[in-house]
Amino acid sequence: MIKKVVVLLSIIGLIAIFMPMITQFQERENLNELATDYVNGSIHELGTPNVVTSVIVTYRGLDTLGEVTVLFLATVGVGFLLKGKSEDKIEISASELLETTSSVLVAMIMVLGIYIFTHGHLTPGGGFQGGVVIASGFLLMLLSNVNAKMNHSIMHFVESLSGFAYVGIGVTGLVLTVGFLSPKILPLGNFGDLFSAGAIPVIYSLVGLKVGSELTSILVTMGGEK
Amino acid sequence: MIPGIIIGLGVIMIAAAFAAIYFKSLLASIIAAGVISLLASVIYLILGSPDVAMTEASIGSGLTTVIFLFALHRVRKGKSDD
Amino acid sequence: MANTLYNVAAIIALISIGLTFIRMLLGPTAADRAVALDGMTIITISLIVYIAYYMNRIIYLDIAIVYALMSFIGVVAIARYLEGRK
């Protein structure tokens, strides 16, 4: 009985918190000052067509570094909790249709992932999305081939190397130019080209590799392979 | 046309949320939760943030469903109730 | 004329999403629900292409590609789970 009352009270409290947000809602007409600065700076100073990318990589670069750290800690946590239990794998082998299709598809999925994170400053893609697509390619390999073995040392090597290079580029920006993770250590190039926008594509590709290897590690651990 | 799409998808999403709570089978709950993420990605696209739409389409619908399924497989090993 | 046709197509896509959703709610077995999810994602891709046309941004088509890929992998995972549960 008392449980139901507590649940009802918390739901009513939640509705009371959000009610003013609905009743006093006014649609904004213009960008605020900070957003105006970000849009102008991203287009005219950094030469990045996708403003969200430049906010993530440059203006809020420290947040992204912290986020990659949180993802790394989650990977370590999952690996620590589920270590050494390889008997839970799906044993039944896949059908021939799935095996043949996936052997063709995996390579194309990898190419799509690389396209997404190298074009992060031009298209809606980026490091996180590309990393997830690469991890899904490994997942398809894991699902279609029961005997597939992931080489963990290569995965850990890619992950630590990309993390190290990410921090290294940040420190290089601190030494050579104005601040930590500044993309101006490379020339800006033409607006809209693949090799433009300074170090933003390099940083986002490193983030993509790191996220991809971390998510692959989470999936492999949860999928039951040791 | 866009308000119609938002209202239609919103009704389906709320129905899927209730279904995810009240389904007896855990697999059906997971599929319903996947439907919420899939349709949320269209909502983000209408709201003008394609970056978020792409992330939600890849993470919310793909990887979260798969991780839930892996956990369910480990928990339900040896049982075959639906 | 072309705009009217596109709007009619979007309405048909919405109705089809509703119908596949009803099948997902009713579906007696898990396989019915997985097939309903697959059909729903394919119809939703057409809705995304409609939105890309309506808002006049060709760049939104990238999302449709990723959406198709991830829904395929999700359905493959569900199918493998159902296969291994016997």
Place this chain on the structure above:
Amino acid sequence: MISTLILGIALLIIGFYAMLTQKNLIKIVIGFSIADTGTHIIIVSLGYLRGKTAPIIDNAVNAVNAVQEVVDPIPSALVLTAIVIGLAVTAVMLSFIVEMYKKNKSLSIDDYQELKW
């Protein structure tokens, strides 16, 4: 947009309700993920400006006065990172559930009495 704001708040409340009332541990995590999606929709709809388009400059958007034509990029950037963190948190929660199941062979929260008040 007001309609998506209401949708996000409804999803948040439904997810919160599921977290409070469900007995099954996996259902609690599903409720968490629904509430997560609702919060993200709320944040993104607060950044929407009427009649404007995505902040990506190509042929459809004029680069000179782009400020008048694009929506707010900051909520998008925040939500982009929040989604990835949500996946990591869900994975950690599910591995804890798997471990708890190995110990007690039960998914019901009523069988875990150690921290009951």
